[in-house]
Amino acid sequence: MNVSRLPLSAPLLTLTVSLLAGGESQASSTSAARCQGLVAAVLNRDPDRLKLILGSGCDPRAYRGPVNPLQLAIAKGQVEEARLLLGAGADPNAIGQDGSPIVRWLGSGQRVTDGDLLEVATLLDRYHCSFGGGDASKPVDLILNLSGRKVPRSLAFLASKHLAGDYGRALRAIARSDDVESMKALLDAGAAPAPALRDAASAGRTAAVALMLTYVKDRSSPQVLAAYQSAIRAGHQDTAQAFADAGVQRPQVTEPQRPTFERRALTPAQLQLLSHLGLPNPDRLVGLSGEMKCSLAQQCGELILVDCNSAADGPAYYIDQRASKLLATCGGACMHGCTGCPPPEWTCRR
Numbered sequence: 372m373n374v375s376r377l378p379l380s381a382p383l384l385t386l387t388v389s390l391l392a393g394g395e396s397q398a399s400s401t402s403a404a405r406c407q408g409l410v411a412a413v414l415n416r417d418p419d420r421l422k423l424i425l426g427s428g429c430d431p432r433a434y435r436g437p438v439n440p441l442q443l444a445i446a447k448g449q450v451e452e453a454r455l456l457l458g459a460g461a462d463p464n465a466i467g468q469d470g471s472p473i474v475r476w477l478g479s480g481q482r483v484t485d486g487d488l489l490e491v492a493t494l495l496d497r498y499h500c501s502f503g504g505g506d507a508s509k510p511v512d513l514i515l516n517l518s519g520r521k522v523p524r525s526l527a528f529l530a531s532k533h534l535a536g537d538y539g540r541a542l543r544a545i546a547r548s549d550d551v552e553s554m555k556a557l558l559d560a561g562a563a564p565a566p567a568l569r570d571a572a573s574a575g576r577t578a579a580v581a582l583m584l585t586y587v588k589d590r591s592s593p594q595v596l597a598a599y600q601s602a603i604r605a606g607h608q609d610t611a612q613a614f615a616d617a618g619v620q621r622p623q624v625t626e627p628q629r630p631t632f633e634r635r636a637l638t639p640a641q642l643q644l645l646s647h648l649g650l651p652n653p654d655r656l657v658g659l660s661g662e663m664k665c666s667l668a669q670q671c672g673e674l675i676l677v678d679c680n681s682a683a684d685g686p687a688y689y690i691d692q693r694a695s696k697l698l699a700t701c702g703g704a705c706m707h708g709c710t711g712c713p714p715p716e717w718t719c720r721r
Contacts, residue, residue, distance in 0.1 A: 405429040413440045418451045431461040439465055442473035448483035450490045463500035472504040475511045478520055485522040492528055502534050512536045514557070518544050523552035530560035538562035546570035551578050558586045569598040572614075575607035584617040596622045635667050637677065641692070645677065648697050650688055671719035678702065689714050 406429040412421040425431070431440055441461040444452040457463065467473045474495065478488045495502070504511035513529055514536030530538075542557045546567040558564060564583040571579040580602070587595055596619070602610040603624050615621060637645070645665065668678035673693040681687040681702030689698040689712070701712035 406431065406434045409434055410436055410438060410440045410443060413443050413449065413452050413456075416449060416452070418455060421452055421455050425455060425459040429459070431456050431459055432465075437468060439467050439473050441465065442467050442476055445474070445491050445495065446476040446478070447480035448478060448487035448491055450487055450494070453491050453494050457494055457498045463495045463498050464505055471509065472501075472506070472511055474500055474502055474504065474513070475516070477502075477513060478517050478522060478525065483520065483522075485524050488517075488520075488522050488525040489528055492525055496532065502529060502532060510535065514538055514560075515541045515544070518542070518553060518557065519548070519550075521550050521553060523550070523556045526553055527556040527559065530556065539566055543567040543570055546579060546583075547574040547576060549576065549578070551582055554579055554582060558583065565592060565594040565598075568595060569601050572598040572602040572607070572610055573605050575602070575605060575610050577607070577610045577613050580610050581613045581617070584613065584619070587617075590617060590619045595619060600624050632669055634678070637665060637667055641667065641675065641677070644690065644692060644695060645688075647695060648690070650677075650697065669719070671717050674698070674717055674719075676713075676717075689717060691716065 405427050406424065408420070409424050409429060409431065412418075412424060434440060439461075441453065441456045441463065442465075443449075444456060463474065465473050467476075477492065477495075492502075502511070502513055512535075514526065514534060517526060517529075518541035538557050538560055539562050542554060542562040542564070543566060545553055547570050554567075564586040568580065568583045568587070571583060580598070584590065584595075589595070595614075599611065599614040599619055600622050602614065603622075665677050665679040667675055668687065669676040673691060675690050675692055677688045677690060679685040679687065679702070685702060686700050687702030688700055690696070691698055698714040698716055699712050
């Protein structure tokens, strides 16, 4: 399981399926036997059943099932279950079956509220949880993991613990959203506003831009002016006005020069590539266009656009020369039904 970036709900789904399919695997010791049904009680949100199991002498640290019960509780923001488990001795710094600290899954479940998550985080802190994971070689970045969950109070609480994390990357991750409260929590914690400003400006997020500008120290910096330009070019007048209201001098916006490309004949190597790929007309799509003559219409690095009379009903092909791969078939041959044209690999502006 890849845990470099926390998934939102996949871990819980995997764990749930594992439990339902295989049941709870227990050690043969008496203590572990007393923990029978422990995870099921958490999974079913049954604190009364959980109390009975823990009260019978179950030590949650002795549980050897497929998932740590505390891991499940904190992932789903289950306050009462987390409180009971921690009070019975569950280790908030435990390592899960996947080899990563269970705190990595904090708030990863679906529909976890900011209020519940804040209570769970407060409980973990009370029981001396190391929110960074405790292992410098395998750090946990809860700030980045939770940045897109709309949990501003939880982010502010974790930041108040001087938690290490990529605050700037977390801010950029939500700059195009409407979650201004989380942005403020990250900015208050020291996230650099300028790199995320352009993302918000190009998306027309006026409130986010206005907020970030209050944290910008140099409003004449190239990054700020580039963000202002992005808002103007994208036609977001309200967002552009936010820059003006913040005292940013309006930049001179010029359209970038686009290189011209003259249509040219295909080289022998390109003709051979077309033949190798079974082109230009493997599916006999061309009929009305008459005699088909293919030419090189555009080039983007190693990618080429070969036009075979697409003005009529002939095809146009996007081809990766280096990989000898057809990326997309477009043009009149699609009868206006083309999708994915140009393909994502084509990054040049035509």
